[in-house]
Amino acid sequence: MNNNYVTNSAILTVDNLSKAFGGVKAVNNLTFSVSQNNIHAIIGPNGAGKSTLFNLITGVITPDEGKIQLLNQDITSLRPDKIAEQGVSRTFQNIRLFPDMTVFETVLIGTYLFTGGKLLPALFRTKNFRNKERQARERIEEILKFVGLWDMRHEYAAKLSYGSQRRVEIARALATNPRLLLLDEPTAGMNQKETKELMNLFTQVSEQGITILIIAHDMHLVNTLSNQITVINFGEKLVEGPPEVIQNHPAVIEAYMGRAEVNA
Numbered sequence: 112m113n114n115n116y117v118t119n120s121a122i123l124t125v126d127n128l129s130k131a132f133g134g135v136k137a138v139n140n141l142t143f144s145v146s147q148n149n150i151h152a153i154i155g156p157n158g159a160g161k162s163t164l165f166n167l168i169t170g171v172i173t174p175d176e177g178k179i180q181l182l183n184q185d186i187t188s189l190r191p192d193k194i195a196e197q198g199v200s201r202t203f204q205n206i207r208l209f210p211d212m213t214v215f216e217t218v219l220i221g222t223y224l225f226t227g228g229k230l231l232p233a234l235f236r237t238k239n240f241r242n243k244e245r246q247a248r249e250r251i252e253e254i255l256k257f258v259g260l261w262d263m264r265h266e267y268a269a270k271l272s273y274g275s276q277r278r279v280e281i282a283r284a285l286a287t288n289p290r291l292l293l294l295d296e297p298t299a300g301m302n303q304k305e306t307k308e309l310m311n312l313f314t315q316v317s318e319q320g321i322t323i324l325i326i327a328h329d330m331h332l333v334n335t336l337s338n339q340i341t342v343i344n345f346g347e348k349l350v351e352g353p354p355e356v357i358q359n360h361p362a363v364i365e366a367y368m369g370r371a372e373v374n375a
């Protein structure tokens with residue numbers, strides 16, 4: 112019984128996950144879980160394996176070993192579109208937007224690409240497709256208003272400010288109705304104002320019942336937003352806990368300092 116309770120409160124469970132690229136163990140025997148409705152942060156020095164972890168969770172790459180479960184369902188090695196269908200969506204470390212597409216088109220097309228929407232009904236514009244498209248358009252209107260981009264819907268997404276481009280990506284991710292949203296360094300390169308606004312947005316997303324797993328280097332952001340932090344280093348879990356435990360943890364300080372010296 113007790114066990115059941117523990118498993119049910121986790122939306123994502125990663126078990127002994129490993130992935131190597133040649134000799135590099137990018138993710139090494141990693142185990143952790145994300146509680147439902149949390150904003151859970153992943154931190155760690157450059158090259159620690161954070162983005163690789165997201166690529167594994169979203170099915171872009173397959174693990175060498177280990178298991179990934181979403182709400183008790185095994186999603187290890189499912190195709191990316193199947194994982195998206197199960198309610199996992201993401202934004203990328205480097206913003207990925209198509210040139211020559213408006214904000215609205217980006218989010219609309221994104222929903223088809225990321226959920227493996229069928230192209231043939233779209234081409235022939237079947238009745239069923241038209242109905243679905245109308246619903247999709249209504250949903251996108253709702254999302255663009257939510258992220259504050261409705262007034263910019265006809266502008267080319269790739270020409271917007273960096274902060275707005277990130278919002279487009281977030282809107283695209285939300286359009287697939289995720290239960291779990293993965294954000295890979297969403298505020299990197301943003302100014303203070305943009306960062307603050309995005310942090311507010313993440314809180315609002317979380318209040319909608321969407322669990323967030325966020326990679327970030329900005330400790331102010333991490334400590335403000337998240338109540339659980341997993342620190343990884345060389346693909347392994349170093350420590351885990353709430354901000355007050357992580358902030359001054361000697362192993363965390365050493366991991367960052369050590370790597371900084373190597374980089375210097």
Ligand SMILES: Nc1ncnc2c1ncn2[C@@H]1O[C@H](COP(=O)(O)OP(=O)(O)OP(=O)(O)O)[C@@H](O)[C@H]1O
Nearest residue numbers: 132135137155156157158159160161162163164204
């Ligand atoms: N597709 C790939 N092929 C080969 N090596 C890779 C690949 N992806 C990642 N790596 C390597 O795996 C390690 C972890 O990389 P990853 O991008 O996951 O780190 P990260 O924690 O996201 O770093 P950063 O903070 O710089 O974004 C690095 O040594 C990287 O060079």
Ligand SMILES: [Mg+2]
Nearest residue numbers: 161162163204
């Ligand atoms: Mg990364």
